Amino acid sequence: MITMLNLFYASGTSAMAPHILLQASGLPFTIEKVNLDQKTWANGDYNRINEKSYVPTLQTSPNTYLTECAVILEVIDSLADNQYAFNYGTDAYWQLRTWVNYIATELHKNFISPFRKGNWLPNTDESKQLVWQRVAPRLKFVEAHFAGPWLLGQKFTFADPYLFVMTNWMKRLDYPLAQFPKLAIFDAQMRQLQSVSEVLQIEGAPHSLTDK
Numbered sequence: 001m002i003t004m005l006n007l008f009y010a011s012g013t014s015a016m017a018p019h020i021l022l023q024a025s026g027l028p029f030t031i032e033k034v035n036l037d038q039k040t041w042a043n044g045d046y047n048r049i050n051e052k053s054y055v056p057t058l059q060t061s062p063n064t065y066l067t068e069c070a071v072i073l074e075v076i077d078s079l080a081d082n083q084y085a086f087n088y089g090t091d092a093y094w095q096l097r098t099w100v101n102y103i104a105t106e107l108h109k110n111f112i113s114p115f116r117k118g119n120w121l122p123n124t125d126e127s128k129q130l131v132w133q134r135v136a137p138r139l140k141f142v143e144a145h146f147a148g149p150w151l152l153g154q155k156f157t158f159a160d161p162y163l164f165v166m167t168n169w170m171k172r173l174d175y176p177l178a179q180f181p182k183l184a185i186f187d188a189q190m191r192q193l194q195s196v197s198e199v200l201q202i203e204g205a206p207h208s209l210t211d212k
């Protein structure tokens with residue numbers, strides 16, 4: 001049973017997606033900042049919270065810790081009366097699930113540098129280039145199928161904050177967002193949302209791209 005919502009995050013990471021959704025939803029929640037370099041948090045060893053050793057983690061009871069961004073997003077949506085999804089089992093619902101899976105497996109994971117230990121964004125010109133070769137065709141696919149004004153059309157869904165993490169990373173890595181006009185508009189539109197500007201302010205400077 002869900003008795004609490006406590007999000008373990010690090011600034012500017014994929015944890016920003018559930019953070020935005022929680023902030024938008026008005027659900028009561030708390031946050032715990034994780035030091036990913038040291039794998040620590042305010043109360044010690046973060047690996048005892050999540051043995052996968054990454055963020056996000058959503059604590060939903062004193063002894064329950066949920067992991068995997070896509071699942072955490074859906075859990076938050078379910079607690080927010082499914083206002084960020086389509087009715088379960090409809091074509092639109094499966095489309096949403098397909099997109100979230102695509103973002104998680106084709107985009108999120110391909111933004112990770114193969115040369116760094118753990119799941120980290122690229123930090124050298126060479127790894128940035130390699131990652132770009134992988135993500136560019138996938139971003140092109142998103143651009144081609146982006147419904148607008150949100151990824152799946154008129155409804156803001158839990159796929160949108162996750163996609164925003166990707167456009168935010170494009171900016172951080174100096175990838176050419178302007179070559180993807182729909183994504184560039186989407187990114188600007190997301191930044192207009194109160195929940196997004198609040199989360200950007202709360203999280204502050206993103207975790208550095210430098211080596212651990």
Ligand SMILES: N[C@@H](CCC(=O)N[C@@H](CS)C(=O)NCC(=O)O)C(=O)O
Nearest residue numbers: 013014036054055056068069118119
């Ligand atoms: N499969 C996980 C991946 C999460 C992930 O890649 N987290 C990154 C930040 S975006 C992280 O914590 N990296 C630190 C590390 O792996 O050491 C998910 O979908 O939530």
